[in-house]
Amino acid sequence: MASKRIGVLTGGGDAPGLNAVIRAVTVKGIQSGYEVVGLEEGWRGLMEKKSRILSLKDVEDIHLLGGTILGSSRTNVAKIENGYEIAKKHLIDMKIHALVAAGGEDTLGVALKLFKEGANVVGVPKTIDNDVNATDYTFGFDTAINRVSEFLEMLRTTTESHRRVMVVEIMGRHAGWMALQGGMAGGAHMILIPEVEVKVNDIVGMVKRRYESGKKWAIIAVSEGAVIPDLMKDVSHSSQLDDFGHIQLGTGKGVADALANAIEYETGYETRSIVLGHLQRGGSPTAFDRVLGTRLGVHVVQMIDEGKFGMMAALKGGEMKAVSLEDAVGSLKTVEKYKYETAKLFFS
Numbered sequence: 061m062a063s064k065r066i067g068v069l070t071g072g073g074d075a076p077g078l079n080a081v082i083r084a085v086t087v088k089g090i091q092s093g094y095e096v097v098g099l100e101e102g103w104r105g106l107m108e109k110k111s112r113i114l115s116l117k118d119v120e121d122i123h124l125l126g127g128t129i130l131g132s133s134r135t136n137v138a139k140i141e142n143g144y145e146i147a148k149k150h151l152i153d154m155k156i157h158a159l160v161a162a163g164g165e166d167t168l169g170v171a172l173k174l175f176k177e178g179a180n181v182v183g184v185p186k187t188i189d190n191d192v193n194a195t196d197y198t199f200g201f202d203t204a205i206n207r208v209s210e211f212l213e214m215l216r217t218t219t220e221s222h223r224r225v226m227v228v229e230i231m232g233r234h235a236g237w238m239a240l241q242g243g244m245a246g247g248a249h250m251i252l253i254p255e256v257e258v259k260v261n262d263i264v265g266m267v268k269r270r271y272e273s274g275k276k277w278a279i280i281a282v283s284e285g286a287v288i289p290d291l292m293k294d295v296s297h298s299s300q301l302d303d304f305g306h307i308q309l310g311t312g313k314g315v316a317d318a319l320a321n322a323i324e325y326e327t328g329y330e331t332r333s334i335v336l337g338h339l340q341r342g343g344s345p346t347a348f349d350r351v352l353g354t355r356l357g358v359h360v361v362q363m364i365d366e367g368k369f370g371m372m373a374a375l376k377g378g379e380m381k382a383v384s385l386e387d388a389v390g391s392l393k394t395v396e397k398y399k400y401e402t403a404k405l406f407f408s
Contacts, residue, residue, distance in 0.1 A: 084357025
C-alpha cells in the first residue's frame, strides 16, 4: 500500500473536463507513490466520509466523458455546525495527507478556509463561466462556448425562416464570458453581459434597424445575469438561496423572457426566447478541456509533492503555475471593457 493518500473531490456545478482532472490526479498520484481516494458528491463526501479508492482501471479513458464520476453537490462546510473541525477530523480519520478540491469560487473558497484551519489542501479551477481569478482559463469553458456557438448556429435557420427575433439566455451570473465568446463565434447580432448596462431602447433600436434594412430577423445573446435597468422589474427568480447564498437563476421569469416580451411589445415583430440552461455544460469535453484538465491534474500532484498547500494549479501564459488560493477567490474575473468593445463592432 502507498505510504500516503491523496483525496480528490469535485464540487459545485459539473463541468466538462472534471473526469480528465480525476484521471490525471489518480494516474500521477499512483505513479508518485500515493493511494488516491475519491470523495463522492463534493464536500458532502468529506463531511459524511463517502469515498472510494480509485485505481488505474477506475479512471481509464474517463477523460473522454463529460460530468464527474465522483458526483457533485453544493454543500457548504461553513453552513454545518463545527464544519471545518469535522472536515479536518475526517481527513485525519481517512488518512488523507492532502486534498485536491476541483471547483469554482465557492468550492475553492471552502478549500482556502480549510487550509487556513490547518489542512493540506490544493485547488483546481473549474467553471464553465471562466470567472475564477488568477488563471487564464478554467476547464469546461471551452466546451461550453462551443455548445453556445453551435446552438446559435442551429437557431439561425429557424429564426431567419420565420422572420423572428430570438433572445437566447446563456449562463453567466456575474461574468459574461460565455455570452461574449459564444455569441461572437455563433454570430449573435447583439450580446448583453452583466458587466455592461444596456437600455431596452438600444436593443429595440438595433432590431428595428435590421428589419428596416431588409434583414428581417435577429438573434440576441444575453447572459442570465445581464443588467438592463429598465427591464429588471419584469425579471423574477426563485426566492430560495443555495448553500452559498446565491439566488437560483433559471427559475421564474428570466431576463431572456422579459426582454423578448419587451421587444415584441415595442416593435410588433414576433419574438421568442430560449434558455439554453444545462445543455451548455453537458456532453463530452472538447480536446482543449481534456488536455487542460489533464495538465492541471498532473500539476496539482506535483504541487503536493512540493508542499505547495493553500495554492491552486493555474494556466498562465500557456504554462502550469501554482498560484495562491487567496488570489483565486479574492474577486471574480470579469469581462474587460475593451473585449466587449471588440464584440460591439459586429453588432447589427
